[in-house]
Amino acid sequence: MRQPVSWVASACVGFVRACVVVVVAMLVPAVWAAAVVLWIWWWGGDPWSGIVPLLWACIGTLALSRPVCRMVRSLVAKWTGTVIPAGYRQAGPVTRMSTGYWWNGYSYERTDRDARQDQKMRIWWSDPATWRDLRFTGIAPVTVGVIAAVPPAGAAAAVLGLSQPALSARLAGVLGLVVAIAGAPYAWRAVEPVAVRFLRASPAMTMADRVDELTAQRADTTVAQAAEIRRIERDLHDGAQARLVALGLSLATAEKLMETNPDQARALMREARVGAATSLTELRDLVKGISPPVLNERGLVDAVRALGLDSPLEATVDADVQLRLDPPIESALYFGIAELLTNAAKHAHASRARISIARDDTAVIVDVEDNGRGGAGVNAGGGLDGLRRRLAAFDGTVEITSPAGGPTRVRMVVPCESL
Structure with missing residues (x-):
């Protein structure tokens, strides 16, 4: 009994996912179809009448390519666990010069707004990920879209065929129903290999x-x-x-x-x-x-415990006492924890903090949680931004969860395969 129920559930979930894939993959073709309809409606024998529909289709394609690819990456990660890095280039800082002009890394502009807009357009135009997205929006409809459309098309054929009195129509409806049910658990799965092939950056x-x-x-x-x-x-x-x-x-x-x-x-x-x-x-x-002497002599864990004793917060430390890392990594994590405790006491008005230091086979993981008022964010040039840059030198990452009202949780992860 369990196997048929599992098959029905898989078919239902697969049918819904196939419909979602069809909608996402066909957004750009829908824009071009609308452009064709507009051209037919507008056309009056003038060959120049197709310019406006063509511009409509091109602008719509450019505007939708990145959101469509982001949705595809999100769906693939949610459904299969495969993470496809976006690889979009990030905008650099915009600096005001002594002359009063703003430098965005490419040109000088009179205002901050103009500098950021110019920078955004230049990055978008020169980013290889933009052209990957455009390529994918052209390939997805004829690959992923066609395959994922099989179950919805079969279901539509079943509804139309079974509603007709003719025997041949009903047989076609039954065939469509069989195709929809049999293909539903598998039709959406084509999105993963296609997305990995065409959305992942080249070496x-x-x-x-x-x-x-x-x-x-x-x-x-x-x-x-x-x-x-x-x-x-x-x-x-x-x-x-x-x-x-x-x-x-x-x-x-x-x-x-x-x-x-x-x-x-x-x-x-x-x-x-x-x-x-x-x-x-x-x-x-x-x-x-x-360089704190206790950090050099006794390692990260004892140095963090000493830091907790000196902190105005009621800090508790949960860690592996045998943990020893390379001195540069220990120093970066120590000063990162010190920065977080200072922020918790100074800005979040916290009274307690919990520090957890652990390791797995590939990385050392540090969690710092306080009971402050929350609302912490990464601002350019701020302490958390500096912490992120400091750990990035070791390929480390910083994840911040700080809803309004608290608590604030910060996770620092530094790859360390030599542990």
């Missing part, structure tokens, strides 16, 4: 995108390193260096007063000792900010 395009990504990561790393060097220089100049200069002046004055005013000299030496202790503390804090 050369994938390599080019990877080169662009690594170039951007190198630029981000260079900028981050320069900013870090400036921060260290500023901290040294404004903190320890100023105190050490003052310490030298105090010792020089004390040396001069040693014979004439010993009490004043001793007071200056006491102040110098306090200044030396303060300078030492500042230097230790500076070194801790660059």
Whole structure:
């Protein structure tokens, strides 16, 4: 009994999916069919009357190609679990220059809006993924669309045939019903191999995108390193260096007063000792900010636990105590967790946080959850954007779930096959 029920369920689900595939695959042909109807209605013997329908069809095709391919990728991922990367090029930052013009990576524009529109059009026109989408919208109707149309066409033939009194029509209706039922579980499955074949980027395009990504990561790393060097220089100049200069002046004055005013000299030496202790503390804090000693000595887990103890939040850490990673990865994850705890306390007004550090066969996974007010997002140049760029250097990803009202959950995943 279970097998017939399973077959009926599979046929019903397959029939619905086949109908969805037909609708999605035939959207662009429907635009061209509408253009033909418009041309027939408009045509009055003038050969130029076909220009408007042709423009209608071309604009409709360009406008629908990307949404159609996004729907196909989404359906394939939902139905089969096969993820087809879109590979669309992302827009870079738009910067205002000292002259007042806006630079979008391609040209200078008078306003921010004009710069972004120009950038969007240039990226769309030069993106290989755009032409892949157009190619797929031309191939899908005659491949996926035709195959997926078999069950709906069989069902339509069954309805029309069985509603007629003639025996031949009824036989055709029964045949159509058999075709619809037999083909429903399989007709929609053609969408996966066709989509994978024509929507997935070629190896050369994938390599080019990877080169662009690594170039951007190198630029981000260079900028981050320069900013870090400036921060260290500023901290040294404004903190320890100023105190050490003052310490030298105090010792020089004390040396001069040693014979004439010993009490004043001793007071200056006491102040110098306090200044030396303060300078030492500042230097230790500076070194801790660059590379925490506990991170180098005891690893990521103990360093995060120490971070949780110093945090104003009630932080709990759940982790594998045996976890050891390469020092650059540990440093990136440590400072990422520190950034998230700071944001939770400063911006989300959270009181508790939970940190989970785990690993599987291919990656290390860090989850940070707080009970704050939520609403966190990635803003260009913000802390979360910097965290994403920092982990991208290791092919890592950051996933943020932060509905209004909370809680906020952030997952950092860094591939680490050498664990």
